[in-house]
Structure formats: C-alpha cells, structure tokens
Amino acid sequence: MQGKKLKRFAAIKTFDNVYEYPENMQDKWSTHFNNDHPIILELACGKGEYSVNMALAFPDKNFIGVDVKGNRMFIGAKRALAENISNVAFLRIRIEQILQYFNPHSISEIWITFPDPFLREGKAKNRLTHHKFLALYQQLLKPNGIIHLKTDSVELYEFTQEMVAHHTCEVIQNIGDVYKNGTPAFPLNIQTFYEGMHLKDNRTIRYISFRLPQTKIEIPPKKKLNEEEASL
Numbered sequence: 001m002q003g004k005k006l007k008r009f010a011a012i013k014t015f016d017n018v019y020e021y022p023e024n025m026q027d028k029w030s031t032h033f034n035n036d037h038p039i040i041l042e043l044a045c046g047k048g049e050y051s052v053n054m055a056l057a058f059p060d061k062n063f064i065g066v067d068v069k070g071n072r073m074f075i076g077a078k079r080a081l082a083e084n085i086s087n088v089a090f091l092r093i094r095i096e097q098i099l100q101y102f103n104p105h106s107i108s109e110i111w112i113t114f115p116d117p118f119l120r121e122g123k124a125k126n127r128l129t130h131h132k133f134l135a136l137y138q139q140l141l142k143p144n145g146i147i148h149l150k151t152d153s154v155e156l157y158e159f160t161q162e163m164v165a166h167h168t169c170e171v172i173q174n175i176g177d178v179y180k181n182g183t184p185a186f187p188l189n190i191q192t193f194y195e196g197m198h199l200k201d202n203r204t205i206r207y208i209s210f211r212l213p214q215t216k217i218e219i220p221p222k223k224k225l226n227e228e229e230a231s232l
C-alpha cells in the first residue's frame with residue numbers, strides 16, 4: 001500500500017468518528033451521537049461529501065458515511081473533526097454486511113452516491129440497487145424510509161428504474177439530468193469527488209428517490225446467462 005494510504009489508514013484508527021468493522025454496534029449509535037435523532041446513511045460514501053454537508057445543514061439528524069475504503073473516508077472524517085461536526089460518523093465495512101451494524105428498521109433514509117455501476121451482466125448482483133441490496137435496505141429502513149440514488153451511469157440509472165418498477169416502489173423524484181437547468185437546489189447541489197470528475201467529462205448526472213413497498217422484497221432466482229452474456 002502507498003505511504004499516503006497507509007498514513008490515512010493509521011490515522012482513522014485514532015479518529016473517534018470512524019468505526020472499522022465494530023462489534024456489537026447496533027445499540028450504540030445513540031450513545032455515539034448522544035441523541036436519538038434520525039439516522040441517514042450514505043452508502044459508497046467515498047470522501048463523504050453528502051454525509052458532511054448534510055450534517056451541517058441538518059443538525060437535528062445524524063449521518064453515517066459507509067464505505068470499505070478507509071483512505072477515502074479519512075477526508076470526510078478529518079473535516080468533521082476539524083469543524084466539530086458531531087452529527088456525522090463513518091463506518092468502514094462491506095455494505096453486504098450492513099445488517100450486522102444497525103438494528104432493524106432504525107434508519108430513516110439511505111443515500112447512494114455514485115456507486116460503481118458494475119456494468120457486466122454477471123456482476124449485476126454487486127450493484128447497490130440490485131434486488132439483493134434492496135432486500136437488505138428493507139430490513140434497515142423505517143416504514144416509509146427513503147432511498148436516494150445519484151449516478152452518472154445511465155445503465156445503473158435504468159437498472160434502478162427496472163428494480164423500482166419490479167418491486168412497485170413509490171417513486172418520489174426522478175430527474176434524468178440534474179444539471180439541466182443549472183445548479184440544482186440543495187441537497188442535489190452537493191458535489192462528490194467522482195461527480196466533479198464526471199462533470200468535467202460532460203457526463204449527465206441522474207437522480208432518483210423512492211420508497212420500498214410494505215410487502216417483503218423477494219430476490220428472484222438467478223438468471224442463467226447465455227454464452228454471449230457470460231463471455232462479456
């Protein structure tokens with residue numbers, strides 16, 4: 001690992017706003033935040049721009065940035081410490097394991113910001129809006145909880161709309177081009193690191209927010225790939 005990465009990995013171990021694979025954390029978030037305010041997650045948070053900026057805007061809500069890459073969350077965690085933003089924390093885990101870290105139905109909203117689109121059909125199960133993840137989110141979210149996706153990937157945006165239709169989710173907002181009329185209103189004007197790069201490349205930024213159904217999300221059986229799909 002490069003020196004800078006190693007230093008950041010070492011630094012986050014000393015930060016009291018970063019948890020790495022914590023044990024028995026489910027009941028401890030209110031102790032960490034010292035309140036029972038609603039909790040909002042930012043999945044694939046990277047440097048945590050959404051978590052930190054929304055924490056500043058909503059002092060009566062708690063934000064937790066979740067990612068596996070500690071050297072990226074270092075940036076947001078360090079800023080939060082420097083600016084005394086106490087209603088934001090970071091959790092370094094694999095999102096597949098997220099149910100271990102929260103009580104059922106304890107989360108108000110989930111933001112998913114520029115997740116990897118995993119374009120190959122064989123990798124679709126890694127997309128953070130795949131059936132598999134929606135089923136996890138259903139166990140995490142409070143009834144009527146909201147999921148937000150911001151992405152530059154037309155494929156992931158269309159895939160997510162298919163998931164939303166398949167599970168008869170309630171669409172709250174669906175914006176095919178966030179910057180069509182200039183800078184969008186808060187919080188869509190928060191720009192993440194990857195978003196900045198995509199905007200420089202003139203990519204279209206898309207956003208959809210929705211509520212999951214009340215009925216249990218079932219994961220359809222695996223589709224067998226044909227030869228052409230399997231070879232992609």
Ligand SMILES: C[S@@+](CC[C@H](N)C(=O)[O-])C[C@H]1O[C@@H](n2cnc3c(N)ncnc32)[C@H](O)[C@@H]1O
Pocket residue numbers: 043044045046047048066067068069072093094095096113114115116192193194195
């Ligand atoms: C393209 S980056 C986006 C980061 C940030 N949201 C941004 O917009 O700048 C995707 C992030 O998702 C994280 N990620 C992808 N799959 C993950 C998983 N299953 N568990 C934890 N983190 C994951 C990666 O580590 C990476 O930091």
